[in-house]
Amino acid sequence: MLPAYYSNYSRFLIAVDCIILGFRNKELHLLLTRRPVEPMKNEWSLMGGFMDEQESLNEAAEKILFGFTRQKNIYMEQVGAYGDLHRDTGDRVVSVAFFGLVKMEQFDTSLAKEYDATWVNINELPHMVFDHNKMVGDALRLLRYKVSTEPVIFNFFREKFTLPVLQELYEAIFQMPLDKRNFRKKLTTMDLLDKLEAKDKESSKRGAYYYTFNPDKYALFLKNGKRFSL
Amino acid sequence: MLPAYYSNYSRFLIAVDCIILGFRNKELHLLLTRRPVEPMKNEWSLMGGFMDEQESLNEAAEKILFGFTRQKNIYMEQVGAYGDLHRDTGDRVVSVAFFGLVKMEQFDTSLAKEYDATWVNINELPHMVFDHNKMVGDALRLLRYKVSTEPVIFNFFREKFTLPVLQELYEAIFQMPLDKRNFRKKLTTMDLLDKLEAKDKESSKRGAYYYTFNPDKYALFLKNGKRFSL
DNA sequence: ACAAAAGTGTTCACACTACACCCATGG
DNA sequence: CCATGGGTGTAGTGTGAACACTTTTGT
Numbered sequence: 001m002l003p004a005y006y007s008n009y010s011r012f013l014i015a016v017d018c019i020i021l022g023f024r025n026k027e028l029h030l031l032l033t034r035r036p037v038e039p040m041k042n043e044w045s046l047m048g049g050f051m052d053e054q055e056s057l058n059e060a061a062e063k064i065l066f067g068f069t070r071q072k073n074i075y076m077e078q079v080g081a082y083g084d085l086h087r088d089t090g091d092r093v094v095s096v097a098f099f100g101l102v103k104m105e106q107f108d109t110s111l112a113k114e115y116d117a118t119w120v121n122i123n124e125l126p127h128m129v130f131d132h133n134k135m136v137g138d139a140l141r142l143l144r145y146k147v148s149t150e151p152v153i154f155n156f157f158r159e160k161f162t163l164p165v166l167q168e169l170y171e172a173i174f175q176m177p178l179d180k181r182n183f184r185k186k187l188t189t190m191d192l193l194d195k196l197e198a199k200d201k202e203s204s205k206r207g208a209y210y211y212t213f214n215p216d217k218y219a220l221f222l223k224n225g226k227r228f229s230l
Numbered sequence: 231m232l233p234a235y236y237s238n239y240s241r242f243l244i245a246v247d248c249i250i251l252g253f254r255n256k257e258l259h260l261l262l263t264r265r266p267v268e269p270m271k272n273e274w275s276l277m278g279g280f281m282d283e284q285e286s287l288n289e290a291a292e293k294i295l296f297g298f299t300r301q302k303n304i305y306m307e308q309v310g311a312y313g314d315l316h317r318d319t320g321d322r323v324v325s326v327a328f329f330g331l332v333k334m335e336q337f338d339t340s341l342a343k344e345y346d347a348t349w350v351n352i353n354e355l356p357h358m359v360f361d362h363n364k365m366v367g368d369a370l371r372l373l374r375y376k377v378s379t380e381p382v383i384f385n386f387f388r389e390k391f392t393l394p395v396l397q398e399l400y401e402a403i404f405q406m407p408l409d410k411r412n413f414r415k416k417l418t419t420m421d422l423l424d425k426l427e428a429k430d431k432e433s434s435k436r437g438a439y440y441y442t443f444n445p446d447k448y449a450l451f452l453k454n455g456k457r458f459s460l
Numbered sequence: 461a462c463a464a465a466a467g468t469g470t471t472c473a474c475a476c477t478a479c480a481c482c483c484a485t486g487g
Numbered sequence: 488c489c490a491t492g493g494g495t496g497t498a499g500t501g502t503g504a505a506c507a508c509t510t511t512t513g514t
Binding site for chain 2: 005006009010011012013014037038050051052053054055056057058060078080081082083084085090091092093094096145
C-alpha cells in the first residue's frame with residue numbers, strides 16, 4: 001500500500017562501482033577487471049554490479065568487495081554518485097562509487113582467474129570504461145583527505161602494525177617520501193598509539209616494535225579539542 | 231536496441247535533495263519546506279524532487295535550485311548518495327544530496343508562499359524528515375572543507391565584493407569570529423584579488439573597497455605549487 | 461665484521477595568533 | 488563633532504621541514 005505519489009516517476013538502474021585499493025611492498029595497486037559484457041566488452045573496468053532491492057548502497061558495496069577479495073569489515077567510504085546522461089553507453093545507469101583499502105596478500109589468486117581480475121600499479125592506470133578514471137581520481141583525493149584528517153588508516157591494519165610499514169603506507173597514498181623522524185614525532189606527540197613489547201622480525205634483523213591504535217586515547221584527544229592531522 | 235544484460239536488474243526511484251543555503255546579514259539560513267505528500271506530510275523537509283529520464287543528476291539539482299530561488303549558475307556541489315533501505319518510509323528511494331549557496335536577497339517571497347518555503351537560521355534547524363538532518367550536517371562539513379581549500383567562495387559573489395562582507399560570510403560558514411587583520415593578511419599575501427577603485431557606500435559611511443577574484447592570478451598561483459588555504 | 465633496517469634531537473624558517481589605534485564620512 | 492564601520496603593523500609563539508648518526512642483529 002504505497003502512496004500513489006511515488007508511482008509517477010521514472011526508475012533507474014543503480015550500479016555500485018568499487019575502487020579496491022591494495023597495498024603491498026610500499027606500493028598501491030588498483031584491482032581491475034575486464035568488462036564481461038557489451039558494450040565495451042573486454043575493456044578495463046572497476047569492480048561493479050547493480051544494486052539489489054534488498055540491500056542498501058553500503059551493503060551492495062560490501063557485497064562487491066567481499067566477492068572479489070574475500071575480505072570483510074574493511075573501511076570503505078562513498079566517493080559519490082555519477083549521473084551523467086550517457087556515462088554508461090549501454091543504458092541509463094546512475095553509479096555510486098566506493099573505495100576500500102585492503103591487503104594484497106589476502107587477495108586470492110584463484111579469484112583473479114575467475115573474474116579476470118588484476119592488480120594494476122596506481123601509477124600505471126590504463127584507460128577504463130565510462131567515467132571510471134574520474135571515479136578513481138576522486139577516490140584518491142578523498143582517501144588522502146580522510147587519511148590526513150581522521151585516524152582511518154589504522155583500520156587497514158586489523159590490529160598491530162609497525163611504524164616503518166605505517167609510514168610506507170602513507171608514502172604510497174601520497175606518492176611522496178616522508179621524513180622518518182618528523183613522521184614519528186607527529187605520531188608520538190599525538191599520543192594515540194600503544195607500543196607493544198613484541199617486535200616484527202620478518203622485515204629486518206633488528207626488528208620493529210608493534211603498535212596498536214588506542215581508541216580511548218583518541219576519545220580523550222578529541223575531548224581536549226585536538227584534531228587528528230597527519 | 232539495448233543490451234539484454236541490463237534488463238535483469240531492479241530499477242529505483244532517484245530523488246535529488248537540495249541543501250539551499252542563503253546568506254544575509256552575517257547569518258546563514260537553510261531553505262526548508264513543508265513536505266507536501268504522505269508519508270510525513272507537513273513535516274519539515276529539504277527541497278527535493280525525483281530525477282527525470284532526460285536529465286543528469288547535476289541538471290536535476292540545478293532544476294530544483296532554480297525552481298525555488300530563480301537563481302542560475304550557482305556553485306553547487308554533490309554531497310553524496312543516501313541509500314539505506316528504509317530511509318524513505320514511503321517507498322524505496324535513493325537520494326542524492328547537493329548543496330548550493332545563494333544570496334537571500336534574491337529569493338522571491340512570492341515563491342515562498344507557493345511552496346510553503348521558509349528560511350531557517352542554520353543554528354535553529356528543526357527535525358526534518360528521513361535522513362535530511364544528516365544530509366545537512368554532511369553538506370556543512372563539505373562546504374567548510376571546500377571553502378578553505380579552494381577559492382569557491384568567490385563564486386557566491388557574482389562579481390565584486392568587499393572584504394568586510396567576505397569575512398562575514400566566512401564567519402557565518404565556520405560559526406566563529408575571525409581576526410580582521412589576520413584574515414586580510416592571508417588574502418593579500420596570496421595575491422589573488424584585484425582591488426577596484428569603487429567603494430561600497432551602502433553599509434558604511436567611509437565605504438569599503440570592492441575587490442574581484444582574478445582567475446589568471448590563481449592559475450599562476452597554482453603553477454607555482456602554491457595551494458589555496460583560508 | 462658488515463649489511464640492512466630501526467630508532468632518535470636539534471635547528472631554522474615560516475605561518476598563525478594576539479592585539480589597538482587612526483581614518484573617512486554622513487548625519 | 489561624533490558615531491560607525493574600514494583599514495593598517497608588529498611581536499611572540501608554535502608548527503612543519505631539513506638534516507646524520509648510532510643501535511641492533513642475522514648472516
